Amino acid sequence: MSAAEPSHISSRDNPLLKDLRKLTHDPGGYRKSGRVWLEGDHLCRAARERGVRAAIAVFTETAWPAARHAWAGAAKKYVVVADALLAGVSGLESPAAMGFVLDLPAPPPVAPDAATVVLDRLQDAGNVGSILRSAAAFGFAQVIAIKGTAALWSPKVLRAGMGAHFGLRLIEGAEPDALEALAVPCVATSSHRGEWLHRARLPHPCAWLMGHEGQGLSPALEARAGLQVRIAQPGGEESLNVAAAAAICLHASAAAAGG
Structure with a gap:
């Protein structure tokens, strides 16, 4: 043909x-x-x-x-x-x-029970695309991008996502109150407080909240987190790149759910 x-x-x-x-x-x-x-x-x-x-x-x-x-x-x-x-x-x-x-696909409504990644005003297209790849790889089928996040369907995000877009439920330009539709618990990372990720009892499914590269999560989103975790960094670095942190956290969730 x-x-x-x-x-x-x-x-x-x-x-x-x-x-x-x-x-x-x-x-x-x-x-x-x-x-x-x-x-x-x-x-x-x-x-x-x-x-x-x-x-x-x-x-x-x-x-x-x-x-x-x-x-x-x-x-x-x-x-x-x-x-x-x-x-x-x-x-x-x-x-x-x-x-x-x-x-352009029509924006879907928030799926309340879906394993979710929330992007709070992330600026770097490479970080956003990388997180979409990790979400798809580790079974987080829904991504909610809060208003101010890099455009999800931009060429740079598409290239960094390497095709992950087509296996995900993508909601962009969302206001923080859109998270009220989620029925799953929210989990946030912190560089200085919370349980160690490798020891935490992670809920599944859940919504991981990933914050701005410099400012972190907004106070409004951070207040939604029922669990705060931090990633052990024995090498002594001050903080991890948000895409690296997301990959570690999403993998930990997937491993805990599988185990």
């Missing part, structure tokens, strides 16, 4: 290419357009494996002859672009030969 016959683009001023440039260079651009740009075959395969069908699949002229069979049925529409033109919209050091345009 082959993909449907594609449209061909040879002008830099084509409206689709203009849209892709905006999506690539404006982290929150997807919110205005209602569309997400996935660049590269890894992210596109991750979406496809989760049953996501692209609105538009975009390929370079060089990649298209092989892609028309490998990616049949993956999109509603196919577009072939001159190699140099697609490279011109790329946000990667080595431009990819393909990408997907997806319709």
